[in-house]
Amino acid sequence: MPRPDSARDRILDAFQGLLIASGERAATLDAVAAAAGVSKGGLLYHFASKDALVDGLIERLEAFAAADDERMRAAPEGTVDYVIRTSVEEGTPFDEALIAVSRLAQGSHEKARTTLAAVRARWETAIAADVGDPAVARAIMLVSDGLYYNSTLLGAFGTTDSRDGAMDELLAVLARLTPTASPGPAAAS
Amino acid sequence: MPRPDSARDRILDAFQGLLIASGERAATLDAVAAAAGVSKGGLLYHFASKDALVDGLIERLEAFAAADDERMRAAPEGTVDYVIRTSVEEGTPFDEALIAVSRLAQGSHEKARTTLAAVRARWETAIAADVGDPAVARAIMLVSDGLYYNSTLLGAFGTTDSRDGAMDELLAVLARLTPTASPGPAAAS
DNA sequence: GTCTATAGTGAGATAGAC
DNA sequence: GTCTATCTCACTATAGAC
Numbered sequence: 001m002p003r004p005d006s007a008r009d010r011i012l013d014a015f016q017g018l019l020i021a022s023g024e025r026a027a028t029l030d031a032v033a034a035a036a037g038v039s040k041g042g043l044l045y046h047f048a049s050k051d052a053l054v055d056g057l058i059e060r061l062e063a064f065a066a067a068d069d070e071r072m073r074a075a076p077e078g079t080v081d082y083v084i085r086t087s088v089e090e091g092t093p094f095d096e097a098l099i100a101v102s103r104l105a106q107g108s109h110e111k112a113r114t115t116l117a118a119v120r121a122r123w124e125t126a127i128a129a130d131v132g133d134p135a136v137a138r139a140i141m142l143v144s145d146g147l148y149y150n151s152t153l154l155g156a157f158g159t160t161d162s163r164d165g166a167m168d169e170l171l172a173v174l175a176r177l178t179p180t181a182s183p184g185p186a187a188a189s
Numbered sequence: 190m191p192r193p194d195s196a197r198d199r200i201l202d203a204f205q206g207l208l209i210a211s212g213e214r215a216a217t218l219d220a221v222a223a224a225a226g227v228s229k230g231g232l233l234y235h236f237a238s239k240d241a242l243v244d245g246l247i248e249r250l251e252a253f254a255a256a257d258d259e260r261m262r263a264a265p266e267g268t269v270d271y272v273i274r275t276s277v278e279e280g281t282p283f284d285e286a287l288i289a290v291s292r293l294a295q296g297s298h299e300k301a302r303t304t305l306a307a308v309r310a311r312w313e314t315a316i317a318a319d320v321g322d323p324a325v326a327r328a329i330m331l332v333s334d335g336l337y338y339n340s341t342l343l344g345a346f347g348t349t350d351s352r353d354g355a356m357d358e359l360l361a362v363l364a365r366l367t368p369t370a371s372p373g374p375a376a377a378s
Numbered sequence: 379g380t381c382t383a384t385a386g387t388g389a390g391a392t393a394g395a396c
Numbered sequence: 397g398t399c400t401a402t403c404t405c406a407c408t409a410t411a412g413a414c
Contacts, residue, residue: 007397007398021297022296022297023213023295023296023297024212024213024214024295024296025213025214025296026296026297028388028389028390029389029390029391030388030389030390038398038399039398039399039400040390040391040399040400041391041392041393041398041399041400041401042397042398042399043398044390044391044392045397045398045399046397048391049390049391050389050390050391102342103295105342105343106212106213106292106295106342107211107212107213107214107215108210108211108212108215113342113343116342116343117343120343135358135359135361135362136362138355138359138362139332139359139362139363141335142331142332142335142336142339142359143328143331143332143335144335145334145335145336145338145339146330146331146332146333146334146335146338147331147334148338149334149335149337149338149342150331150334153291153294153295153302153305153338154294154302154305154306154309166327169324170324170327170328170331172324173324173325173327173328173366174328176365176366177362177365177366196379196380217406217407217408218407218408218409219406219407219408227380227381228380228381228382229381229382229408229409230380230381230382230383230410230411231379231380231381232380233408233409233410234379234380234381235379237409238408238409239407239408239409
């Protein structure tokens, strides 16, 4: 397939970008069309309504999430390292779709909320399988949520700490929770 | 004071409630006026514009935050216990104002974002002072953020775990990070 | 101090030309 | 497939009655 849906994808990108940068309120059909370089009529040819546009974005997120799930299970450093590090990795297509959909989830978009919850549940299940103790898995997953919350909602990971070694330091702290995996006081600065 | 600003407060309550229940998009002047039991004109007498309404809510949040700060510092079980437990305590006036303002922060309301970041920073500072190790304080604060993210954005603490003892269990796991504070396997289960 | 009425703007959506 | 033109409706805000 050389380029089956270039306009469709451009429109979804524009919608996503506006949601991330300015929130649901600013992501109007006019603004999306302008950002995608098409007219409003052109946009509505590809997505018959705003709801259809939202559905398109959610479907795209689900496709990214399925791919991420496979990558997570194959991650060489383990699922904890993978999930924690990718909690803050801004810029991947998956990450951007995730943030855009969380903007929608704050409104009353039920489907956006359930999709996000499903992605999160998959992560926590994988961590629990890796770590053993469900209570520890929950704490680790909450740290991931916290990182995500900071980078997404508060605008920057660096609300608290954006040093280069901050992520290694955090993982070293979390390693203390899983004595089976990391026996010694390894990388703690 | 018998009731100095009852209409003003009712309007802020209505605005806040709509933001929490349905997001920024739905919190229009019409809807706020209807929910507060006044007309649109009446609303605009108290708050000259929508921006003024937003400012009013943020100011109210700051007042609650100052009161919370004093309560945190006086908390008998320590700041970690206090911050973690109140991360998910839905229903207090402070909590509701916080959630409402985070809805606004997702848009482009810069002041809402900085206010939230300031509240968060105060918590983390207090935890760091209590716990000693800044890296541990950061991990604990991220767990608090994660709890908040779950109860706020995903709609329920119970995405993962809403059992009665879940909070005690979580605190027991976190206690392993602060060997200086909690020597034994205290509140586990 | 609170209301009704309404102006002005921008939203989502449709119809039909190209 | 993409455009322009247009419709309707909801939103913010103003003016002035009560």
